[in-house]
Amino acid sequence: MPQVQVAIITHREAIMSETSSLRPPLVTGNKSLTDVTNDICAPMERRPNGLWWIAFLISLSLLILGIVAVWYQIVTGIGTWGLNKTIGWGFDITNFVFWVGIGHAGTLISAVLFLFRQKWRTAVNRSAEAMTLFAVMCAGIFPLIHMGRTWLAYWMLPYPNTRGSLWVNFKSPLLWDVFAISTYLLISAVFWYVGLIPDLATVRDRAKPGLRKKVFSFFSLGWNGSVRTWNRYETVYMLLAGLATPLVFSVHTIVSMDFATSVIPGWHTTIFPPYFVAGAIFSGLAMVLTLMIIARKVMNLENYVTPTHIERMSLLMLSMGCIVGLAYGTEFFMAAYSGNPYEQFVFKNRALGPMSWAYWTMVSCNVFVPQLLWFKFVRRCLPLVFVIAILVNVGMWFERFVIIVSSLHRDFLPSSWSSYIPSLVEIATFVGSFGLFFTCFLLFCRIAPAIAIAEVKGAASLPKQDDQRSVNVESAA
Amino acid sequence: MSRRVLLATFSHENDLLNAVAAVRERGIKIVDAYTPYAVHGLERAMGLKHSRLTWVCFICGMVGALGMLAFEHWTAAIAWPINVGGKPWNSLPSDVPVAFEAAVLLAGFGSVFALFAVSRLFPGKSADVIHPNSSDDRFVLVMDESNASFDTASVEAMLKSFDVVETEERILSGAGQS
Amino acid sequence: MFSLSRRRFLEAAGFAVTMAAAQGCRREQPENALPYVVAPEGITPGKSQSYATTCSGCPAGCGVLASVRDGRPLKMEGLPEHPLSRGGLCAVGQALPLSLYDSHRLKNPLKEGEKTDWETADQEIAKSLDQIREKKGSVRLLTSTVTSPTLQQSIDAFLETFDDGRQITLDAMSSSSILAAHELTHGIHLLPHYDFSKAEVIVSFGADFLGTWISPVEFTAAWSSRRVPTPDHPSMSYHAQLEGRMSLTGGNADHRIRLAPDEYGATLVHLKKQLARKTGTGIATEELPTSPLPNDELDDLVSRLWAARGASLVVCDSQDVSVQTQVNAINELLGNYGKTVDLAQPSFQRQGDDRALIELMEDLKAGKISALFVAGTDLTHSFPNRKVLESAIEKIDLVVSLAEREDDFASLAHWVCPDHHSLESWLDAEPVAGLINLYQPLVRPLGDTRSILESLASWSGQKETAYNLLRKNWQQNIFPRAKDKPASFRTFWDQTLHDGFTEATSEEVAGEFDPAGITPPNSESRSEYCLELYQKIAFPDARHAHNPWLQELPDPTSKVTWDNYVCVSTTMAKTSGIGTGDVVQIASSDGAVQLELPANVQPGQHDRVISVALAYGVKGTERFAKIGPQWLEARPTVAQGEQVGKNAAPFIAVRNGVVDYLRSDVQITKTGSRRQLATTQQHHSLEVPKHVAPHGAEMREPIQETTLAEFSDDPSSGKPHLHHHEGGELWPDDHKPANHEWGMVIDLNACTGCSSCLIACQSENNVPVAGKDEVQRQREMHWIRIDRYFTGEGDDVDVTHQPMMCQHCDNAPCETVCPVLATVHSEEGLNEQAYNRCVGTRYCANNCPYKVRRFNWFDYPQPGELETLVLNPDVTVRSRGVMEKCSMCVQRINEGKIEAQRLGQSVLDGQIQTACQQSCPSQAITFGDLQNSESEVSVAMKSPRRYGVLEEFNFRPSVSYLRMVRNRESDATGSGGDHHTQGGDHE
């Protein structure tokens, strides 16, 4: 190999290429660059298979159910939900926080791992970003429809008006939410789209002349792979990743402030911002795992999403589970240590009161079950990881439910203590949000490269075709 | 203005990197290179300057944050001071979250739109694709032939040593801008 | 090509049309404004006028100030100058406007259920009456208590035209035994006028005088006037209540003893014996069975009563005449006659005559009656045996009902000649001898109805208007009695009409006590169960069951709405496995009467006593099936073909010449089915459940209380030891109040929990009725609620009531969280809610520590167009999706301020009153400007008893409470418990 090469390969990459021979390869199966392109583009270029159709039809019908429920609720009233004078939020905000949390893992994988130069993210970052986008869409719907007068939602925006001008209340955490969620949605969308541009160009160049080519030409913005553009592109991508990382922390911090800045015991606590961010990452990881394990099977991406990826994600999930468990314990400690009887009561009531079933579901799913991931065979057993991920999703939903409902149902004055049973409309809306999420996700798999082609190529350090054999020997060794 | 260029196509990023280094050593002017993904080190190998988009991002972010802080203060304490929960008119801590979000939003959009503007990317633009496989598995180096000292044959010979897949001479219209 | 272009052309053209159209559709339908043709004198459109009149809710005759706006009576308020009600008005009285604008009220006379006109009715009734006169038939006129001298005169005149014409008085709940007992002991058949304001020691045997007994508003006002201890005069009346069921009065007593109603007699005999021993008179020497009351309790009562001779009062709500004679003997022994028990100026508020009623039943059975007229009472709910009536009616020639609605009896009658609503008619009332009230019409009759005065006059053969009849009677009979000898009848009449009442001389009645009249109560052996039928505070009379406001008024003790139920004690519940909501069957031993109702486990109930409220299952309440929002999961308020609750009147017994509301021959069994009660409160204790209670904070402290003994030592006793942050504020206080700072103080010692403020607020602020299902879902809409807590173990519990509404916190947690500034603070210290700005996130309600915010889950339309007339035009009717809450009657504040500005004055203290404050019978609520240090509210704020609920959180509520003081030696009884000694470490 000529000397020049050594000179231009950065130190970091030297390490990477060195370690890549020690670590299992990120892309298995002796793929050439064209193979990568072909494999990833294949799902969107061939007709969908039966499995896709079944999944799509199920998702779509759930979505329609949700739309009907939301329509009914908007024309009839929030009374179609199981809320009451004491419990003003139930499924709505639980689902909102749940979906925002799901969304966070996408950003985490794509932006945070990018900043940390974790190359294995390339296998999943595209779908994780899409997941973020769709999850934030689902999340955004709930604060919208939870309003008694949804049609006036635009009053939340500070626009000049004829009311003198009456602005908005910048002291309200709910307004912070409006800004946080909309910023998050927009930045996630932009991040996702910017990442997609080179791949759209790849698809465009592969497409035969026709509508498909036209559409991809339109959306690929005239991308031609010039190294000057790549140079700026990389800068902007890094900037976006750099912005998205604090954003994702700020979003869930602000979501947690909806509760933390209130006066309700069980909400009013300073631990919430880190606790919520950890929880969000935890639930997001679980969701990514769930989706990835399905996707690699359904879309034949086993060579790109390898058990190694799954195992690393599992470890991350385990550590997050432990952080969340620590947070649960800390809450009790703080209540006991504060000497505030209202606070003490809320936590005792959570664990032993009428809603203890929800509390213990949450603890079991979020803290106890993930401990299985200490064992390597569990981490490498995909069905087991899948089950654990599902349980963590359930547990994290319950975490929000417990925080919201169990704190509200018994607060200061015993005369107003109450209970909460969700109504059919609420359940249908929740189910509908899953419909929306999966419908969007399935459509996304069909119309855009589900894996970042350019990034996989860039990160995988594929050997020259001629060198293949030697590399294989190395990895086999 | 049109000019003559020599296109060299490679199948591996290392070949391209090595070739770029060699070509620049010979004093040949490189017009551009086209790659299917961001080849790390290529920009340095080609001697491209660091992008100034970070400044755009920073300025947009500052405008977002300071602008929003000023706006929040103006609405709550000056334009129409309204007593909200007994809080002081000018309550800086509660202004921070929205200001932060505004900063991120403006910085993100500012830098992306700056990228699009500087790189002339816009929806519906028809791309001048240099090589049908340049977005798949081919790395294309475009060298300026207009210099009188350019010796096509010797360059091609040199490129051969970097496993060049093919070479082609072409007249490029326009300024050769990417 | 052609088609494409054509489409484009159409697109372009369509665009143009749409743009033009979009500019056209800007304005809604024009709205018309219809002015008067000839404006009446003295009426300014948009301004309300107040007229003094009288409440017709029950015969107690409270004075009313009715405000009329643009020809509509809208709000009933207490008449402050009235000697009986002293400005108070109960829930029933407050709810009258809604029954006025009731589309189900009859709009014309009916003949056999078919619409007819007055001329036909009068002709045909007159014809039948002539026939009856000819054949010398018996005519009976059944009325509820008639306190009106003019109506009484008309009735007498009408009945005089017959050979056998008699009036029979039937009360919703009879107290005829008191009248009968006085006939025995004092030789006069009358009801004495009780004066609770003069009583230092009150011992009540089951008499719910603060709730439903005889004249509750008057009694509450009088009772509470003696319940305000100040640091300078730390004294208050002592009130012991001995009762079987948990009544409102019992809950307010200093000492409550559970005693089954069938034990009143035995206890009273002992009381009488011991008092007699103290006086040295020998009226009671007979051998007695053992007292149901422990000796120490008895001794305590005796010594307290004896110490307060002449300033004590023993009352009893028993229909056993011999028991009442014992009460009379005790009051006589204590020298209470002429002091707290007034026979000289007796009360006419309950004149039900059970003997006459029993005779009527005999006559009906025998088929002796030719004509039966019924006015002012719904027979089905007070008549002991409806079957007698039903079978007898076929034999009667003429049956006429004068009911306002087609009630149960009206559907049996040949003729229904509907009376006016009291707000449409002229009438008078003499509730207590020497006090005569006037009723004046405040609205032109809404239907083709006729005053009972006119109907009777017409059937007596002289057509005359009610106004003329009334004036004539006043000129002839009342004017001569006038106390301060006015110059002319005209001035007298005008002054009375203005005042609403006049004081007149009355015949002095003298009754001498005669010990011979005392009869020993029969000491029946105790039965297993004792069924007690009682009146509900919301509607003591079935006539008010049509009023949805009253139906949705939570019972002050059980907090149940929209239903009646069987109250059982916690002990009985435990032993027979009955839980709240379990449907139980109560049946008379002979199986003749059966009733299935859900149970309500009531702490404080006597173990043997089961109690059921009357006036439920009223015909016509089927209409409430669809009240409240209708949606996917909505459950009807009443099931198909059913009524609200069930009628318990069949259990009313006739015994020893009286109508008795007690029954010992009953069985109670669990049916196994369940029926959820619609309660507005689910947790009834201040104690948090034991297994989740933090150590040292087993008790919540929204209600603070102390005992009189401790209060005399330390006026601020009862204050929990809290770590209250007293240091400076974290933030600068940018918000100095402007010209006013509104505040409110509620005296928990005066508040009885009667809930009149709830209806006052509902009427003033257009609070919607949500329906039973919504109440079950904990979504009632009342802006003010009364939190009721039981403290203590088992059945010996203390009851506390706390009115709770928006506290208008200066550091309001709700305001901070509203994203759109829909709830903010006014410069006068009010927490404002701008409905039209609200987008309905409900965050404010979540963040409200007092949980006083109410969300419009649905639209709650008025049931009909007529009913919309009850809405107060000064308060926005809230739409779906909007939060609402107590505004401290800001419309009244604004009116007061603007009116003061118009007159060039400043706002005087007491000029602005909130609706809840105005009507409070015990004047527990004080409202005013805190910036005015002289104002009543500022003075109350300085009371050592003042505290704020959850004050330790620094919400700085504008509503304060005055600590409750129980007239007790120490905390030994009940459970007020040691709770004030265990203040946790609240921050």
Add this chain to the structure above:
Amino acid sequence: MYRYIFNIVLIVGLFFSLAVFVSGMGNWRLPDNNQGYAPKQPIGYSHRLHAGELQIDCRFCHTGATQSQHAGIPSTDVCMKCHRHVTASFNTMSEFRRLEDEIKKAESNQAGGAEGTDETEESAGEPAVDLDELKKQLAVMEIPSPELKKLYDSLKLKDSKDPIVESASSSIPWVRVHNLPDYVYFDHRAHVNAGVSCQKCHGPVESMERVRQFETLSMGWCVNCHRDATKNGINGQHVHASTDCSACHY
């Protein structure tokens, strides 16, 4: 060819839409802004005449303004205070008088003519025709204007202003011009007694033939006036015009 024609049609269509749109821009306004609303009223009552020319004080008819939240629309009997006597416009009345005088003159002429000599016979025919014509004119001349007739109809009065016994009176269905939303409580008392002139909100009504909404009546307009009043006072008097929500919304 087709293409050419249709392109022209298209361009004309677009131009037309644009023209309509632009012309509409002038009176484009936000929803619920009814500025300039001037509905046709059941009686062609002229404020210009009454308040402007005749200088009748606003409060003479709108009596509620100082005492009630509503200024009130005068009842028919308020109109009749004057219109019992004033039944036609000045022009109509002078025309009426002129006709009457002419008839009188003609009649006296005729009478004089009859008694007079035959010299005038030639011209005598003419005034005779003139007289009939004049009488006819006088007969069809409506002294109460058709608008006043509506007033009489409301009270069910004959032209002689005697009531028609058998029929009941009916309100005049005036169309509300200034119509605030139901959740806004505007109190005339507070404003009029604080010295705010009627024209401040209603505009120069005294110059309006038919009343129109002069201001936007938007919340911002109210609030700005309140701010200004608090800052600068009204007529030199210090006032405190609250900008609290509950000043108007409750």
